[in-house]
Amino acid sequence: MTTARTSTSATAPLITAMAAAIASRTSGAGDFDTAIPELTFFRREAPAAPTVCMTEPSVVLVAQGAKQLWLGGEAYRYDTAHFLLTSLDLPADSEVLEASSHTPCLGLTMKLDLRVVADLIAQGSIPAARDRAVGAGVGIGDATHTLLRPFDRLLELLDEPGAIPALAPLIQREIHYRLLVSNQAAKLRQIALVDGQGHRIAKAIDWLKLNYALPLRVENLAARVQMSAPTFHQHFRQLTAMSPLQYQKWLRLNEAKRLMLSEHLDASSAAFKVGYESPSQFSREYSRLFGSPPKKDISSLRSLAAAPASRQ
Numbered sequence: 001m002t003t004a005r006t007s008t009s010a011t012a013p014l015i016t017a018m019a020a021a022i023a024s025r026t027s028g029a030g031d032f033d034t035a036i037p038e039l040t041f042f043r044r045e046a047p048a049a050p051t052v053c054m055t056e057p058s059v060v061l062v063a064q065g066a067k068q069l070w071l072g073g074e075a076y077r078y079d080t081a082h083f084l085l086t087s088l089d090l091p092a093d094s095e096v097l098e099a100s101s102h103t104p105c106l107g108l109t110m111k112l113d114l115r116v117v118a119d120l121i122a123q124g125s126i127p128a129a130r131d132r133a134v135g136a137g138v139g140i141g142d143a144t145h146t147l148l149r150p151f152d153r154l155l156e157l158l159d160e161p162g163a164i165p166a167l168a169p170l171i172q173r174e175i176h177y178r179l180l181v182s183n184q185a186a187k188l189r190q191i192a193l194v195d196g197q198g199h200r201i202a203k204a205i206d207w208l209k210l211n212y213a214l215p216l217r218v219e220n221l222a223a224r225v226q227m228s229a230p231t232f233h234q235h236f237r238q239l240t241a242m243s244p245l246q247y248q249k250w251l252r253l254n255e256a257k258r259l260m261l262s263e264h265l266d267a268s269s270a271a272f273k274v275g276y277e278s279p280s281q282f283s284r285e286y287s288r289l290f291g292s293p294p295k296k297d298i299s300s301l302r303s304l305a306a307a308p309a310s311r312q
Contacts, residue, residue: 010145011080011081011143011144011145014145014148014149014151014152015063015064015080015143015148017152017155018063018108018148018152019063019064019106021158022041022043022063022064022107022108023043023064023104023106025041025158026041026042026043026106027043028043029045029104030042030043034158035161035164036157036158036164036168038110038111038113038172039108039109039110039111040108041106041107041108041109042106042107042108042109043104043105043106044067044104044105045099045104046096046099046100047096047097047098047099048095048096048099049095050070050094050095051093051095052091052092052093052289052290053092053093053094054089054090054091054092054254055069055086055088055089055090055092056086056111056112057086057087057089057111057112057114057191058085058109058110059083059085059109059110059112059175060078060083060084060085060086060107060110061083061107061108061143061151062078062079062080062105062106062107063080063107063108064080064103064104064105064107065079065096065097065098065099065103065104065105065106065107066078066079066080066097066098066105067079067094067095067096067097067105067107068094068095068097069084069086069092069093069094069095069138070092070093070094070095071090071093071136071138071240072136072240072241072242074136076138076140077140078140079097080143081142081143082140082142082143083140083141083147084139084140085138085139085140085141085179085184085187085188086137087112087114087137087138087188087190087191087198088191088198088201088205088240089205089209090137090138090240090241091240091247091250091251091254108151108155110151110154110172110175112176112179112188113172113176114188114191114192114202116172116173116176117176117179117180117188117191117192118192118193120173120176120177120180121180121189121193126177126180126181126185127181135186135187135190135238135239136238136239136240137187137191137198137240138187139184140184141179141182142182142183144182146178147175147178147179150174150178151175153171154171154172154175157171197227197235198235200225200227200232200235201225201232201235201236201239203224203225204232205240205247207221207224207225208221208244208248208251212248212255212275213252213273216244216245216248218243218244218245221244232244249285250289252274252275252276253274253282253285253286253289253290255274256270256271256273256274256276256294257286257290257294257297257298259273259274260294260298261302267282267286267294267295270282270294271283282294
């Protein structure tokens with residue numbers, strides 16, 4: 001079995017500098033905010049099995065180690081030579097492949113602004129994408145020298161906080177441009193272009209996130225975003241690897257888990273609050289997603305939180 005290609009000689013100095021910058025600003029396993037609102041760092045100190053997560057429109061770079069995102073049974077590995085691009089809010093599973101306490105997995109996530117993407121496309125300086133087909137809302141691209149340079153400058157700004165308000169937006173705009181001329185440009189175009197099917201699916205997802213507790217009629221949601229029901233269902237599944245009803249179920253179950261864990265609601269109360277009419281159905285679907293019934297899962301999570309912290 002071959003290992004993934006690591007950074008090339010051209011990108012190696014940039015990757016090394018980014019890893020050092022991230023390591024100096026992180027301590028222990030976790031996710032870390034920075035002075036740049038759209039930019040966060042992550043540090044993992046051991047391999048970890050896939051865990052449920054919700055991605056946002058973002059680009060993720062790994063400066064050390066390797067991770068993998070699972071969507072609809074498909075694995076997307078990213079490392080020092082490859083970035084992860086997500087163009088939608090997508091339920092997925094995140095896995096840590098290469099990490100240790102001595103050589104932690106280090107990286108960054110930068111949220112994307114689809115308004116900036118649309119503006120850059122409207123200027124007419126971006127080459128037309130060759131692939132116009134709607135595919136999954138996640139992809140793996142090459143971490144090239146031209147893409148890594150603005151990221152390196154963005155991290156250098158953290159040492160000059162007074163310059164962040166003036167310069168960070170300019171550098172972030174350049175990063176958006178570099179992504180639009182990368183091999184993942186089609187992912188961004190299909191969401192940013194207002195006359196495209198991907199943009200309509202993104203609008204439907206926005207509605208689902210706000211109204212997940214309401215009964216869902218797919219035909220009504222399709223009409224809301226000006227699509228026929230069959231076309232809507234087809235493109236929704238292509239982009240998210242699930243149906244609209246499965247997406248709503250994922251939102252409901254994860255919100256119920258938060259309510260039980262953070263607000264101490266019992267399972268039945270949480271189920272009713274997120275839109276379930278049957279606590280037994282809620283328990284079955286919760287067990288399928290998280291591997292344990294609600295009460296057992298929450299009890300286990302609280303026990304782990306109460307135990308002495310161990311770095312992962």
